Amino acid sequence: MALLPILRYPDPRLHKIAKPVEVVDDRIRTLIHDMAETMYDAPGVGLAATQVDVHERVVVIDVSEDGNNLLALINPEIIWKSEETQVYEEGCLSVPGIYDEVQRAARIRVRTLNEKGETIEFDADGLLAVCVQHELDHLMGKVFVEYLSVLKQNRIRTRLRKQEREALKA
Numbered sequence: 001m002a003l004l005p006i007l008r009y010p011d012p013r014l015h016k017i018a019k020p021v022e023v024v025d026d027r028i029r030t031l032i033h034d035m036a037e038t039m040y041d042a043p044g045v046g047l048a049a050t051q052v053d054v055h056e057r058v059v060v061i062d063v064s065e066d067g068n069n070l071l072a073l074i075n076p077e078i079i080w081k082s083e084e085t086q087v088y089e090e091g092c093l094s095v096p097g098i099y100d101e102v103q104r105a106a107r108i109r110v111r112t113l114n115e116k117g118e119t120i121e122f123d124a125d126g127l128l129a130v131c132v133q134h135e136l137d138h139l140m141g142k143v144f145v146e147y148l149s150v151l152k153q154n155r156i157r158t159r160l161r162k163q164e165r166e167a168l169k170a
Contacts (some may be wrong), residue, residue, distance in 0.1 A: 004038045008164070009095045018050050018057045020075050028058065031064040032035040032072045032115060035060045039072035040067060044093045046131045048138030053095050053144040063127045076099050076112035076136060079121070081105035090131045090144045096157050097163070102147045104133045 007014050021028055031054060039047040039060055049058040059073040084106040091099045107125045110132055114120050124132055134144055145156050 001036050002037070003041055006032050006038065006042065006047075006051050006093050007053055007146060009092070009143050009160060011094075012142055013053055013055075014050060014054045014094060014138070016050060016141040017141045018048070018055045021058060021113070024074055024113055024115065025027050028056075028074065029115055031056075031058055032060060032074075036062075036070050036072075041095070042093050043067075045127070045137045047093060048135045050138045050141070057139050059132075059139065060130070061128070061131050061135060063131055071108070072115050073132070073135075074113040074117075076110055076132070076139075077132075078105075078108050078133070078136060079111045080109040082107040086130070088127070090130065090134060092134070092144050094143060095145055095156065095160070098145065098159070099154065100145070100148055102130075102134075102144055104130055108132060 017034050031049065035047050035049065035052060038052060044064050046061040049056050057075045059076060061071045062069055082105050086106040087101050087103045089099050090102045106129065107123065108122050108129050109121060111119065111121045145153050
């Protein structure tokens, strides 16, 4: 297993649209395990392959308190969304230190492949629903800050560039 470098906003590679996984094989399973290790180390509750510069439809999520309920999603799609919405404060491993409120569907149904290549469906609400929607946005080349006002987006870009410059000086 290996820790993977996480792309940081506004890296243009975060805007690439991920391609479907053709075959669930050992390469994909290794990617899932490396992504999980990277997510837990960061620490975070979700990570899309796009964020580690792999442009395939793979996501790992673990919203459990003790971090031992890993969910791997391959070629995930939301097949139903509730009309009811919820607002959650979101953060992102690609946008470190930035948190803001985003409105999303309160409940969703997801169809995906698991690590064995089997099709499964599940319903999600609360933090899991938010996390799935957030990570699937990454697969479509969208970062959560793009839900915010242009003014907030510009402030975030400026803050992250400043952090990067200061890190290079250190």
